[in-house]
Amino acid sequence: MKKMMALLLVVLMVASMTACSSDTGNSSAAQESSAAAESSAAEESSAAEESSAAQESSAAQESSAAQAQVEVMSYEEYMAAELDSEVCVETYVQAKQSYYAEQQTATLYTQDQDGAYFVYDASISQEDYDKLVPGTKVRVTGYKAEWAGEIEIMDGTVEVLGGEDTFVAEALDATDLLGTDELIDHQNQFVSFKGLEVVASVDEANGNAEVPFLYNYNGSGTEGDDLYFNVSKDGETYTFVIESYLCDSTTDVYKAVQGLQIGDVIDMEGYLYWYEGVNPHIISVTPAEG
């Protein structure tokens, strides 16, 4: 009798828990789904400069529909196009800044033999994004926009053309262009700066201490945030940035900047980004040669 009871109990226990756990699973899935929806929305509202990705995704769909009607432009034609007009270029990926999986949008630095195009939050599948390496040829269709001086393609779609036609830009030495009106003609291009001296930044969050770099532009951040540092040439000071989406805190360049000292003389490479003036996104910092 006792054995029978025990056996019956075991069977019932297993059966009860099975029935219950399957329902718990459903509940959990529903919660995750709900959280995912919210998470998606939050990402869209997160970074100031990251305009709503969903919105761009939406516009990207419209852009996609009109894609067939837009002629592929040369760099010259692209630059001559009106702001807010639809543009289409065939260009080559130089670097991938970020990918928003929820919205399936990417931000890319691209360039061809004539000039560079910053592609902001354009629609592309994860599968296609994974195919992108420096040099990959892509067709980008979207709208020409200007945000704080940065000319970019927004609300776009990226089509991977691939193939053997590849192009990786050599860094243009822009050292002597610093402080000139000509510099902006090379906006977004892969450039280098040579023999610049690191000068002090003022850390407002630490009693206005003079430091070689800052987390965020004024020291209000912590490790993992963008790094800002000042360099000097001919008595003029310029602020360069390690954009954390492009080069996070695990990268060599991030660590190299964390190791800078005031007075170091360095060579740098990066993309000639613009924010209310030149604001290069640096990807390489080395001690100056010679």
Added chain:
Amino acid sequence: MRKVIFCMILSLVLGLCGCHGSTKSLTAFTPPEEFDTSSTYEITFWAKNDTNATQTTIYKKAIEDFQNLYPNITVTLKLYTDYGAIYNDVITNISTGTTPNVCITYPDHIATYMTGDYTVVPLDTLLTDEAYGLGGSKVLFDSPSLTEMIPQFLEECRIGGGYYAVPFMRSTEACYINKTYVEALGYTLPETLSWDFIWEVSEAAMAKDAEGNFLVNGQSVMIPFIYKSTDNMMIQMLRQLDAGYSGEAGEIEIFNDTTKDLLYTIAEHAGTRAFSTFKISSYPANFLNAGQCIFAIDSTAGATWMGTNAPLSDIAEEALVEFETVVMAIPQFDEENPQMISQGPSICIFNKDDPQEVLASWLFTQYLLTNEVQIAYSQTEGYVPVTAKAQDSDTYQDYLSRAGEDDELYYDVKIEASRLLLDHLGDTFVTPVFNGSTSLRNAAGELIESVTKSMRRGETVDDAYMESLFDEVTALYHLDQTEGLASGKDDLGPLPQTSVILLSALAVVWALMIAYALWQRFTTKKKKSS
């Protein structure tokens, strides 16, 4: 054998208790009677600053001062510069059980955090605890009492019948105006701004000379009206018109005729380029300070960026233009009954296995409400302290009275922005909080961004466009899937029928077992007696 059966039954009961309705091991927080000062506690504080270095300094000092009072508590600060990033990280960490202890947040976000059982600590009991509650007898610092909290701000942290956060700072939106240009265009600022006034002046500012430069500023760039947060723009316009946005229980009401009418008006002015947004053009402050914008609407917490003499600026010094800055409430439809949003950071506490750790978190949270922290932080931007204790203090009143003494601590635009909220506390509102309210907020902004972009791109904005836009936005933000208010104690509905049957069978077996045991006992006694 009895032991075996007992263990099986125990495991069965525990298993059933554990499996229904929860995948987490956390249990409801019960406040300890006494804070254990003999153990050490490490708590994490995820905070948001407005890329304002002084705010970072204040957080660090608050932590240092608190740790001096409670040497057994170590607080680790992690800084963010936007609420969305905090939200995303919290969501990620809920699933791994690695949430922070204390977190700056929006009530909207808490509603989603609460989808996990007991994830967020309800504060009702803690707030009123005699020993460790606000102003409690065993709190080692001068914390505000419950009655010294501004009731309206505290009420904004009530979610689903309980308090799940405390307010940290409050702000609203303000219209920062280039008065010099308004008057140059032949207008006089009214006592209360109206939407009609802003649209009219903005269109007047679009006049150009023969070279294509704008007459009002002589420059090639002029966007007379720029709105930073278009979600707030839509929400406040709808509220002012008493039109639908959302119901208290999370009903989506935004897709209505009033919304359409508002979008047509916005589209009209986007089409002439008299209106634009932050997402499309950049920070309103940059344009305002360069003399390229007349009406810049942004948070009062962005006041230190506004005006010719603003202490913070992103534009080159040579681009700055001299003008008189005036701070006014956002434009209204009904000037007699102004309405504006109440916003700003709140603080929530995440539950942990050790109630003492939660109590340590609560003590730190409470420390952030002390006058030292409240007044210092509110002075960094156009914020307002959330306690009457701080607002009424001599220190704070002195600060307010010294507007314009310098362009740093006493920057007049910043203090005017704070005054704006203090003068309009009764005119502020918040939107209902529910699981999905964040998505709805984003959708509200998306509607304005979309029509603005479409007009700039020469697209047709008509009824067909509106219908399509509403459908797209509904789908993009999953507004047809919102669940309404979340709670840590969701009603999970009745048990599944299979479980009911099996549990009933268990009850029958129990009854049989008890009957069997009694029968055996009876027969044993009988044998002994015989």
